[in-house]
Amino acid sequence: MGATPDVVASLEGLAVRRLEGGATVPCLSYESVESAAREHGLTLREVSVIALENGIVPLRYLKNVGTLGTAGQARLLRSRVLVVGAGGLGGGAVELLARSGVGAIVLADPDVFEETNLNRQNFCCTDVIGRPKVLVAGERVRYINPEVDVEAQAVAADRHNLPDLLHGCGAAIDALDNLDDRRALQAACAAAGVVMVHGAIAGTSLQVTTVYPGEAGLEGFAPYGGSAGGRGIELETGNPATTPLLCAAIQVQEAVKVLVGEGETLRGRMLYMDSADWTFELIDL
């Protein structure tokens, strides 16, 4: 990446001062990021990273950096995350990863949108019924944050392709819908040395845990074997609109902490929550 003094000087010239959190912060509009990218032959993301590393904040990240810091935001932009599943959890996770400024998202799901997805799946609209979920998600992310690369893979992640899908990733979001596939993802993440953020939903319930390579994670789940096909009680409760986004938000928050390297994660613990009666259980695994 060409962080030459020329580029930095040009970004400083383009920056506008904004009062943020009691301090004056040099900021870049999207138009300025685009023009600097054209002028210096860089990608939008490369411009944002150089800016952040020199204390200049692209406006799209201004409300992130108070929490993440400019170094943390630059780290996210250099990060790559695998999202396995582009349904209720995956769709919500992809949008939040893009708005957080995670630089590259690999998204794997073989399915197309169906009408029954309309109640809860983030990118599912009436005009995209029948279209591959990963392609629609990739198109939407380009509107949300064109600095983010989405690699849309219309495949079912399995033990054969997961090593490639996980290549270069700093975290993987488990947005699958059955325990068998989730366990295969955990095994592949362990082999690849990638942290997995597990999330699952049913009705008004959700659970999240962050699994580091070699840790027990999902091993002790469903001690009686669960229901057929690794499904759970969601077969009876369904999945109403709010729960997937609640769960996806917690998963992305975990992934951001893992990628930035700050904050206390759900490593070795599982959060179980039921919004019907505000049950919160924090369990040691």
Place this chain on the structure above:
Amino acid sequence: MEIDVKVATILTRKAKPPLESTTFRLTVPDGITAGGLVEMVGVPAALVGSITVNKRRRPVDTVLSHGDAVAIIPSISGG
């Protein structure tokens, strides 16, 4: 001996017979296991995701002690 039991709301409705409360104290035989307790409260085994004893996930053959707090959490896997 007595055990403090907490059953996730969704599982109280699935128990046979249905449970009236999510939290209750139960008198159980000495030496009962976590799995024995699940059977005693009537929660269908296939719907159990995790059993915790004193906030730590434990296997079904864990022998319980007087005063333990046991939570029964459903198997959820939707995405």
